Every structure is written in structure tokens, then in C-alpha cells.
Amino acid sequence: MSEVALLSAKALTPVAVFQTQNGVEDVVSKLERDVRAMELDPTTEKGRKHIKSVAYQVSRSKTALDEMGKLVKEEAMELVKRVDGERRVITARLDALRDEVRKPVDDYEAREKARVDGIRDQIAKIELLGQRLDGLDIETLKASVEEVDRLKSYDFQEFASRADLAVQQTANALKAAIIIAEKAEADRIEAERLAAIKAEEERLAAIEAQKIREAEIARAAAERARKDAEDKAERERKAASEALEREREEATRKEKEAADRIAKMRRDAEENARRFEAEKLAAEEEAKREQTAAIERERQRVADEQAAKVAEDKRRAENKAHRGKINREVLAALMELGLSEEQGKAIIGAILGGSVPHVTIGY
Structure with a gap:
């Protein structure tokens, strides 16, 4: 029974064992x-020799099958090396052609x-x-x-509206700053x-x-004169006293007028x-409002640009996914016709590259 098992293993080929589905199994x-069906008796000398x-x-049998596997592996490695070399040639030449x-x-x-x-640099300067x-x-x-007047004459082409907005915002900011500076100077x-x-x-x-001090001095002088003239007649004294009173009233009136002025x-x-x-505060409030409005306009502009970029990225991703789906469907159809996956990809690449006349892929 052991001889039959060994001869069966020797009669096998690497293709039958390793390249056939479930061949090894x-x-x-x-x-x-076959081995487990044998009657093995370890209790006798003959039986033990038979088991050995x-x-x-x-x-x-194991060695023979393993040698077959090594042979298949070596042949497969040679094929892999050859295919890898051809792939490198394909990659280098088609990459060069693509470039x-x-x-x-x-x-x-x-x-x-x-x-x-260049246009964006000019806008950034503004x-x-x-x-x-x-x-x-x-x-x-x-x-x-x-x-700003000099820079706005630049040819901004399709960025003209953005440049106009930048010119307007910058001009407004400068106008507000000039108003504030002029107000500060005023x-x-x-x-x-006022000083x-x-x-x-x-x-x-x-x-x-x-x-007032001179009037007081004059009053004091008059008082001294009055005292000096006490020996004069009552009339002269009274006249002098009345004159002094008028002088005091006049000085008081002048002092009050000066204080009122x-x-x-x-x-x-x-x-x-x-x-x-109040005018200064009003100008500052107006400048702050203009600055806030300018900041809000700039924030909205950035948000709009970011939204447009997100929408464009989404559109490109969806287009790429759509093209990939169609390419996979074309590849599946080619493989159903008997072509390998690599051959199908090569044909699709040739069609997309324009190498196959009169043939296109509709996306």
C-alpha cells in the first residue's frame, strides 16, 4: 500500500498539483x-518494520511534493521577474509619453x-x-x-470686479483715516x-x-487824605467822602463787569x-462703522471664495468618481469578452490617450 502511495505521488506533475484548483488538497x-486505511500492527517485529x-x-512523498512546489515557484519567479521588467519599460516609456x-x-x-x-500681487498691494x-x-x-490711483490702472482682466472692490475699500479706509487725521490736527x-x-x-x-489793587490803593490814599483833612470843614469832608464812595462803586462795578466777562x-x-x-466722537464712530463694514465685506468675500472652492472640489471629485465608475464598467465588459484585467486597462488607457482612432468613451 505504501508503494502505491509513493508511485502515485511520483506520477503527478507540478501543473496537476500546484496549478489545478484543489490539486494539493x-x-x-x-x-x-490510503495510509490511514492500512492495517498497522506495532506488536510484532514485522508490523513495526512495516510501520517504519x-x-x-x-x-x-512529502519530499517529492515539496520539490514540485519549489520547481513551480522558481518558474513563477522567473515569470514575475520578466513581467516586472516589461512593466518597468511600460511605466518609463508611457510616463515619458504622458509628460x-x-x-x-x-x-x-x-x-x-x-x-x-501677478494680478493678485497688485490687488494685495492695494x-x-x-x-x-x-x-x-x-x-x-x-x-x-x-x-492707489496709480495701481488701479493695472489691467486686472477677469479679476476686475475684485480689484474694484479692493480699490473702493482701500479708498474708503484711507478717506476715513484722513478724516480722523485731519480731525486730530484740528x-x-x-x-x-483754547490754551x-x-x-x-x-x-x-x-x-x-x-x-482793583490800584483802586484799593487809591481808596487807601483817599482815606488817608480824608483823615488828614478832618480839620477841614464838614462840607469838604462830606464832599470828599461822597467822591470816595462813587469811586468805590465804580471800582466794584468794573470788578463785576470783569468777572462777568x-x-x-x-x-x-x-x-x-x-x-x-462731540464732533470728534461722531467722526470716530463713523470710522469704526466703516472699518467694521470693511471687515465684514472681507469676511464675506473670503467665505464666498471658500464656498466656491468647496463646490469646485466637490464637482471634480464627483466627476472623477463618475469617470472611474464608467471605466470600471468598460473594463468589466472587456474582461467578459475574454481579456485580462491588465489588457483591459491598457485598451482603456489607449482610448483615453487618443491612440485608437474613431473610438471614445462617453462620460
């Missing part, structure tokens, strides 16, 4: 059934990118002129306005004017005070200061 299962012989034959075909498009896209980048304007003097702001001039008014008020107050000038100055402060 069939051979091994048959050997197992069967085990040896099983081992030889050759794509070169005009790549060159055009590079020129187009350079053109678009937008930059409308940023970080706090603290700039009026001359610098006006120079920026002239620079405030400075007004502060100097001059205050200095004049203090000078006038000093003059009035001097007049100073109070009025102070009230007028305070009113002017309040009015200028």
Missing part, C-alpha cells in the same frame, strides 16, 4: 486516506499661474495700503491715495487756541486785579470744547 487527502516503511514512504503630451498644458498653466499671481492706518500722518495717507490746533484763550483770560484777569469767556470755551469733542 486532492493529493494530500488521498495519501492520508510506511512512515518513510510518507516522508518521501510629452501634457507639456503644452503644463506650460500654459504655468504661464496662467504667473499671470494670475489692500495693504488700506491696512494699519492708525497713527499715520496726513501726508503719508495722501501719498497712499495717490499710490483738535491740536483747537487745543492750542491761548486761557492765557489771555489770565492776562486780562491779572490786569483787572491790578486795577471772564465767566462768559469760560462758558464759551467750555461750549466750544464740548462741541468739538
Whole structure:
């Protein structure tokens, strides 16, 4: 029985064992059934020799099958190496052909990118002129306005609307900044004017005070004269006293008039200061509102661009998926006609590359 099993293994071919579905399973299962069907008796000398012989034959069968497997593997490795070499040739030459075909498009896209980048740089320069304007003097702001006027003459082509928006936003920002700067300059001039008014008020107050002091000196002098003239007649004394009283009343009247004039000038100055402060706050609020509106417009513009990009990416992904689905259906149809997967892919690639006249794939 062991000889039959061994001879059966020797009669097999590598193709029958390793390239036939369930070939190995069939051979091994048959050997197992044949060996396990033997009557083995380990209690006798002959039986033990027979068991050893069967085990040896099983081992030889294993070796024979393993040698077949090695042979099949070596042949398969040679085939793999040859196929890999051909694949490398296919990859190198068709990659070169692909690059050759794509070169005009790549060159055009590079020129187009350079053109678009140039336009975007000009727009960025315009937008930059409308940023970080706090603290700039009026001359610098006006120079920026002239620079915007110069930059807006650039040929923005399909980006003209975006450039117009950037010019408008930057011009508005510069206009608001100039208003704020002019208001600050006016405030400075007004502060100097108010300081001059205050200095004049203090000078006038000093003059009035001097007049009051002189009047008091005069009154004191008159009082001394009165005391010196007590020995004069009552009439002369009374006349002198009345004259002194009139002089005191006149000094009091002048002092009150001076105080009233100073109070009025102070009230007028305070009113002017309040009015200028209100105008300043109104201008600042208007500038803040314009800045907020500009920020919101820029945020909306960025959001719109991002939404457009997402929509374009989605459209490209869906188109790619659609083309892939159709290509897989074409490949399946070719394989049903008896072609291998690699052959089917090669045919599809040739059709898509325009190498097969009068044949296209409808997407």
C-alpha cells in the first residue's frame, strides 16, 4: 500500500498539483486516506518494520511534493521577474509619453499661474495700503491715495470686479483715516487756541486785579487824605467822602463787569470744547462703522471664495468618481469578452490617450 502511495505521488506533475484548483488538497487527502486505511500492527517485529516503511514512504512523498512546489515557484519567479521588467519599460516609456503630451498644458498653466499671481500681487498691494492706518500722518495717507490711483490702472482682466472692490475699500479706509487725521490736527490746533484763550483770560484777569489793587490803593490814599483833612470843614469832608464812595462803586462795578466777562469767556470755551469733542466722537464712530463694514465685506468675500472652492472640489471629485465608475464598467465588459484585467486597462488607457482612432468613451 505504501508503494502505491509513493508511485502515485511520483506520477503527478507540478501543473496537476500546484496549478489545478484543489490539486494539493486532492493529493494530500488521498495519501492520508490510503495510509490511514492500512492495517498497522506495532506488536510484532514485522508490523513495526512495516510501520517504519510506511512512515518513510510518507516522508518521501512529502519530499517529492515539496520539490514540485519549489520547481513551480522558481518558474513563477522567473515569470514575475520578466513581467516586472516589461512593466518597468511600460511605466518609463508611457510616463515619458504622458509628460510629452501634457507639456503644452503644463506650460500654459504655468504661464496662467504667473499671470494670475501677478494680478493678485497688485490687488494685495492695494489692500495693504488700506491696512494699519492708525497713527499715520496726513501726508503719508495722501501719498497712499495717490499710490492707489496709480495701481488701479493695472489691467486686472477677469479679476476686475475684485480689484474694484479692493480699490473702493482701500479708498474708503484711507478717506476715513484722513478724516480722523485731519480731525486730530484740528483738535491740536483747537487745543492750542483754547490754551491761548486761557492765557489771555489770565492776562486780562491779572490786569483787572491790578486795577482793583490800584483802586484799593487809591481808596487807601483817599482815606488817608480824608483823615488828614478832618480839620477841614464838614462840607469838604462830606464832599470828599461822597467822591470816595462813587469811586468805590465804580471800582466794584468794573470788578463785576470783569468777572462777568471772564465767566462768559469760560462758558464759551467750555461750549466750544464740548462741541468739538462731540464732533470728534461722531467722526470716530463713523470710522469704526466703516472699518467694521470693511471687515465684514472681507469676511464675506473670503467665505464666498471658500464656498466656491468647496463646490469646485466637490464637482471634480464627483466627476472623477463618475469617470472611474464608467471605466470600471468598460473594463468589466472587456474582461467578459475574454481579456485580462491588465489588457483591459491598457485598451482603456489607449482610448483615453487618443491612440485608437474613431473610438471614445462617453462620460
